[in-house]
Amino acid sequence: MTNEYQEYFKEEHEMLRNSIRSLVKKGILPEIEKWEEAGEFPRELYKVAGDMGYLGIGYPEEVGGTPGDIFLKIVVIEELMRSGSAGLVAGLGSLDIAIPPIVRRGTPLQKERFVKPVIRGEKIAALAVTEPGGGSDVAGLKTRAVRDGDFYIVNGSKTFITSGARADQITCAVRTGGEGAHGISFLIIESNTPGYSTGRPLKKTGWWASDTAEIFF
Ligand SMILES: Cc1cc2nc3c(=O)[nH]c(=O)nc-3n(C[C@H](O)[C@H](O)[C@H](O)COP(=O)(O)OP(=O)(O)OC[C@H]3O[C@@H](n4cnc5c(N)ncnc54)[C@H](O)[C@@H]3O)c2cc1C
Numbered sequence: 001m002t003n004e005y006q007e008y009f010k011e012e013h014e015m016l017r018n019s020i021r022s023l024v025k026k027g028i029l030p031e032i033e034k035w036e037e038a039g040e041f042p043r044e045l046y047k048v049a050g051d052m053g054y055l056g057i058g059y060p061e062e063v064g065g066t067p068g069d070i071f072l073k074i075v076v077i078e079e080l081m082r083s084g085s086a087g088l089v090a091g092l093g094s095l096d097i098a099i100p101p102i103v104r105r106g107t108p109l110q111k112e113r114f115v116k117p118v119i120r121g122e123k124i125a126a127l128a129v130t131e132p133g134g135g136s137d138v139a140g141l142k143t144r145a146v147r148d149g150d151f152y153i154v155n156g157s158k159t160f161i162t163s164g165a166r167a168d169q170i171t172c173a174v175r176t177g178g179e180g181a182h183g184i185s186f187l188i189i190e191s192n193t194p195g196y197s198t199g200r201p202l203k204k205t206g207w208w209a210s211d212t213a214e215i216f217f
Contacts, residue, residue, distance in 0.1 A: 008071045016072060020054065020079035028083045036208040039201050041088055043124070043166065049092060050121020063103055063111050064119045087209035094163035098125035098171045101186055114169055114188050126167035128158040128189075128215055135160065138173065139181040143217065145174035152176075152187060154195075154217040164213030165201045167191055189217075 009017075027048065035041040049055050057072050059065025066072075080089045095118050102115050117123040131141055143156025154174060161170065169190050177183030189196060199214035 009075070012068075013071055013075050016057075017075045017079055019052065020076060021082065023048070023052070024079060024082050028080075028085075028088070032083050032085050032088065032209070036085060036087065039208055040166070040211045041091060041209050045092065046121035046124060048121070050119060055092075055095060055121055056119040059099075059103060059115075059119060063115045085209045087207035090162050090207055091210035094127070094167070095119070095125045097127040097162075098167075098169075101171055102188065110188065118169075123168040124163050124166055126161050126163040126170045128161045128164070128170040128172040130158060130160045132157060132159045132214070138184070141173055141175060141184065143172070143174045145176050145185070145187055147176075154187065154189065156217055158215045160202065161213055161215055162210055164215055165198050165211040170215065 028045075031041075046055070053066055054076055056063075056065035057068055057076060058070070060067055077089060077093075080092065083089075099115050099118055102110055106115065114125070118125045129135070129138055129141070131143060133142055134140065143154065143158065145152040145154045152174075154172075156174070158164070158170075158172065161167070164170070169188055172187050172189050173184055174187050175183050176185040191198075195217055197216050199216070201211045201213050204212060
């Protein structure tokens with residue numbers, strides 16, 4: 001063990017490392033080839049990871065998380081990657097791109113409903129920004145949301161969404177204003193909302209165990 005290593009990874013990191021290593025060895029490695037072929041891993045794995053506290057690492061206690069430094073997160077990813085499946089890591093980790101805007105800017109009610117169950121592994125969250133018309137140019141996105149009383153009517157579609165086929169909720173970039181970057185807002189959309197549908201999971205050259213899908217509104 002080098003000094004540099006000791007500087008970043010202390011006892012708490014090593015305890016976490018051992019616990020995840022054991023989960024990967026006993027609960028993931030024996031099944032991972034099957035999950036890669038199937039194009040998804042069991043939904044229950046989110047609950048297992050939530051119960052063990054892995055999904056909440058780095059998030060504030062007020063939303064059910066376990067605050068800690070970035071090296072705790074690094075340990076989680078390093079050890080999960082021992083499964084050999086980047087798709088598993090991406091799928092299990094889709095909350096980390098979906099919930100930060102809600103944690104930072106959401107109301108207490110939104111945090112209760114859309115963050116806590118995700119950190120507990122009871123609900124799957126995805127981030128939906130990319131559209132069939134292009135991903136790099138986020139400022140040009142076309143999905144439009146128009147306010148109608150207490151609701152928004154959303155029209156458009158998203159593609160390449162990690163965990164998109166089975167997400168319970170998406171943090172979705174929509175155009176609520178004029179053209180350009182400043183006309184864009186996030187809506188949290190639940191997958192049981194009328195008019196919400198998903199396409200078949202998309203085939204990819206890698207990340208097979210991560211379901212990646214189109215979403216239509
Ligand atoms: C496995 C996978 C998972 C993904 N998960 C998600 C997700 O969870 N949520 C989500 O919202 N998106 C997701 N994406 C989409 C991803 O963010 C986009 O693929 C990415 O933003 C690029 O967009 P694009 O594929 O439409 O390519 P384009 O934007 O059409 O770009 C095509 C090519 O042109 C280049 N290019 C584009 N604009 C310029 C420019 N101005 N100057 C020079 N070169 C340029 C790009 O570098 C690229 O090589 C995922 C993609 C993959 C493959």
